[in-house]
Structure formats: structure tokens, C-alpha cells
Amino acid sequence: MAPPVEPDALPSPFAGLPGALWLYRFDAAGRAHVLDATQCGIDAVHAPDHWHWLHLDLSDARSAQVAAKLPLPDDARATLLSPDSHVNLQLDEDEAVHGAFVDWAHQRGVDLAVEGQLRGDDGIGWLHFALTPDLLVTARRQALRSVEAARRAVGAGTRADSPVRMLELIAGRFADTVERSGDGLSVRLDRIEDRVLADSIGEERRDLAQLRHQTVRLHRPLTAMRRVLKQFEQRHPAYPEHELLPAVARLNQRFDDLDGDVATLQERARLLQDEVAAKLAERTNRHLYVLSMVTALLLPPSLVAGLFGMNLPGLPFAHSTHGLAFALLLGVASSVVVYLALRRMGVSRST
Structure with missing residues (x-):
């Protein structure tokens, strides 16, 4: 009877690296060379004087089988396959790094060279x-x-020239998108500010609300990245020679600067919203003032017209040929009297 076959010795039912979207080999100079992931096996990621970048699609269940055979520590493999959706970064004692970064979802058909800024329907995703x-x-x-x-x-x-450099490059592209989006929002905010200062307010409230919403979308992932990177620096001061520490410090500095710029945009948008609200309130008050004045001036003539419109005996000017003129003059005189009284009380002076 043949001895049982160990599970690890069973042949894989898949060819190549199933679930892999791409596989790059980088030489000593840092130049990338594309490898065919459908033809390469796990042993392809072992090569002297080279390092590899393997990108997996976690929506493909077979990618877990590939990850299980990769030369990674258990904690790193668990992080790689984890469904967690929060930013984290860990450095193990064996110098293996693992974690998750936030990123912007990429829509198919969008030219990244042209579409540098975020669009209103772009969501976020997670890179493990x-x-x-x-x-x-x-x-x-x-x-x-x-x-x-x-x-x-x-x-x-x-x-x-190294995996850490590649990870920094990916995070840098995230920062590039935030920076270009922030620049675009700043230009939009400048235009809104010009219209507000010119007192030509139209749809500024709606535009400012949309702009503030977009700044919040930029601010939240930036805050999460900054917090985790700062905590990482504080937790690992004993590894100054590790290549990841300088990369984290550079990313920290850039994210700090970007977050400051986004916070400035948020504050400017908030102040502009307050100014727009004040101007609209002032405009409303002016309209109410005019309406109140018109109402006050027309009320006495309405009373005069009501009195002369009563079908009762003894009304003055009822049999006079100039009765209508007298009634009109009385109505106008009553309006003038009310207007002079309002001026004397200071009510008619607009503020």
C-alpha cells in the first residue's frame, strides 16, 4: 500500500500564479522587467541580485493559495489576506514589513495622465x-x-531599487493625487471668493458645500495615514538603519504639508460660507425692509379706501363732484404722514 501523500506535496490544480495581476522583476539598478504571471511559479520570486513585486487580486479566491506559498512570515501573510479596512503598518523583528494603506479607487477607462484630480464619485479602497x-x-x-x-x-x-522604495512610490502617487486635487479645489475657491467679494452671489452656497465635502474626503485618509506613520516612527526608534524609517519620515513630512494645505482650504471654505450667509442675510433684510416700508405706506390709503367704500349714508364727499379726488388726496396725505412719522422715529433709515 502506497504511503499517503502529504497535503503540501499535492500538485497545484492551477498553472502559474493564479490571482496575480502582475509580476515584476527589478534588477540591481532598479529597472523593472515584466514577467508572465501565468507561466511563472513560486520559485520565480527567488533570484539572486533581483527583487520582485507581485500584485494579487483578493477577489480571486485562488490568490490565497499563492499567498500561502510565498516566503512570508505568518503575520505578514495574515495581514496580506485580511479584510481589514483601516490603515496600519507593522515591522517585525525579522525585518518583514506588513500593513494596509488607504488609496483611491481607480475607474476603468480613466487616463491617469490626464485625469490627475479626484472626481466626485471616486471612492476609496485598501491596499494590503x-x-x-x-x-x-x-x-x-x-x-x-x-x-x-x-x-x-x-x-x-x-x-x-528595493521593495521599500516601491512602497514609498505607491504612497507618493497617493499624495500626488491629493496635491493635484487640493490645487484644483484652491482654484475653484479663488473663483468663488472673487464672486463673493464682487457681491455677485448666485450658486456659491451650493458650490461651497460641495467644495467642503471634497476637502473632507481628502482630509480623512490623510489624517489616518499621518497618524499611523507617526505612531510607527515612535514605536521603532531602535531601527534607525532600516530603510523603511527614512521612507516613513519623508512620507510623514509630505503628508503633514498636504494636510496643512487641506486644512487651510477647509478653513477658507468655512469662512466664505459664513460670509455668503451674512451677505444673503443682509440681502434678505433689505428685501424685508422694502416690503415693510411698502406695507406701512399702503396701509393708511387702504384704510381710507375701505372707509369710503362702505355703503352707508353720511359719508363725506358722497355727493361732491370732486369726491374721488378728495379721497385720493386723503389717502396720499395719510401715506406721507406715516412716512414722516417713520422717519422721525428712525425706522425708515436703512442700516
């Missing part, structure tokens, strides 16, 4: 990653904008 000195594994459940931009960059000749 694990890296060792010679391997970067990233995974996602939906297409991500920064990852796609980084892939196109290395395909166009951008060099990355």
Missing part, C-alpha cells in the same frame, strides 16, 4: 502589502489608482 528585503507583495479587492499609477511609472522607466 507585505515585504521582505527581496519581495514586495501587494493585494487589493478593487482597482486602486495609486497602484496603477506606480505600475505605469515603473513601466515607463522609473527605477525602484
Whole structure:
């Protein structure tokens, strides 16, 4: 009777690296070379003087089988396959790095070279990653904008001499999108401010509400990234020689600057909203003032007309040929008297 076959010895029912979206090999100079993930096996990620970037699609159930065979620590593999949707970054004692970064969802057919800013319907996604000195594994459940931009960059000749450098490049593309979106919002805010100062208020309240909503969309992921990166620096002061620490410090500085810019946009938009609300309230008050004055001036003539309109005997001017003129003059005189009384009380003076 043949001995039982161990589970790890069973042949894989899949060819290549199922669930892999792409596989790059980077030489010693940091140049990327595309490998065919459908033909390569797990042993393809082991090569002297090279490091690899493997990107997995977590919506493909077979990607978990690929991750199980990768040379990664258990904690890193668990983070890679985790459904968690919060930013985190961990450095193990064996120098393996793993975590999750927030990213913008990438819509198919959008040209990243032209569409640099976020659109109103762009959501967020999560990039899970694990890296060792010679391997970067990233995974996602939906297409991500920064990852796609980084892939196109290395395909166009951008060099990355290590997995940490590649991870920094991806995070940098995230920051690029935030920066371009912030610049676009700043231009829109300048235009709204010009219209408000020119007192030509139309749809500014709606535009400012949309702009503030977009600044909040930029601010929240930035805050999450800054918090985790700062905590990472505080937790690992004993690893100054690790390549990740300088990269985290650079990203921290950039995210701090971007968050300050976004906070400035939020404050400007809030102040403009307050100014628009004040101007609209002032305009409403002016309208109410005019309406009140018209009402006050027309009330006495209405009373005179009501009195002369009563069908009762003894009404003055009832048999006079000039009765209508006298009644009109009395109505006008009553309005003039009310107007002079309002002026004397200061009510008719607009403020």
C-alpha cells in the first residue's frame, strides 16, 4: 500500500500564479522587467541580485493559495489576506514589513495622465502589502489608482531599487493625487471668493458645500495615514538603519504639508460660507425692509379706501363732484404722514 501523500506535496490544480495581476522583476539598478504571471511559479520570486513585486487580486479566491506559498512570515501573510479596512503598518523583528494603506479607487477607462484630480464619485479602497528585503507583495479587492499609477511609472522607466522604495512610490502617487486635487479645489475657491467679494452671489452656497465635502474626503485618509506613520516612527526608534524609517519620515513630512494645505482650504471654505450667509442675510433684510416700508405706506390709503367704500349714508364727499379726488388726496396725505412719522422715529433709515 502506497504511503499517503502529504497535503503540501499535492500538485497545484492551477498553472502559474493564479490571482496575480502582475509580476515584476527589478534588477540591481532598479529597472523593472515584466514577467508572465501565468507561466511563472513560486520559485520565480527567488533570484539572486533581483527583487520582485507581485500584485494579487483578493477577489480571486485562488490568490490565497499563492499567498500561502510565498516566503512570508505568518503575520505578514495574515495581514496580506485580511479584510481589514483601516490603515496600519507593522515591522517585525525579522525585518518583514506588513500593513494596509488607504488609496483611491481607480475607474476603468480613466487616463491617469490626464485625469490627475479626484472626481466626485471616486471612492476609496485598501491596499494590503507585505515585504521582505527581496519581495514586495501587494493585494487589493478593487482597482486602486495609486497602484496603477506606480505600475505605469515603473513601466515607463522609473527605477525602484528595493521593495521599500516601491512602497514609498505607491504612497507618493497617493499624495500626488491629493496635491493635484487640493490645487484644483484652491482654484475653484479663488473663483468663488472673487464672486463673493464682487457681491455677485448666485450658486456659491451650493458650490461651497460641495467644495467642503471634497476637502473632507481628502482630509480623512490623510489624517489616518499621518497618524499611523507617526505612531510607527515612535514605536521603532531602535531601527534607525532600516530603510523603511527614512521612507516613513519623508512620507510623514509630505503628508503633514498636504494636510496643512487641506486644512487651510477647509478653513477658507468655512469662512466664505459664513460670509455668503451674512451677505444673503443682509440681502434678505433689505428685501424685508422694502416690503415693510411698502406695507406701512399702503396701509393708511387702504384704510381710507375701505372707509369710503362702505355703503352707508353720511359719508363725506358722497355727493361732491370732486369726491374721488378728495379721497385720493386723503389717502396720499395719510401715506406721507406715516412716512414722516417713520422717519422721525428712525425706522425708515436703512442700516
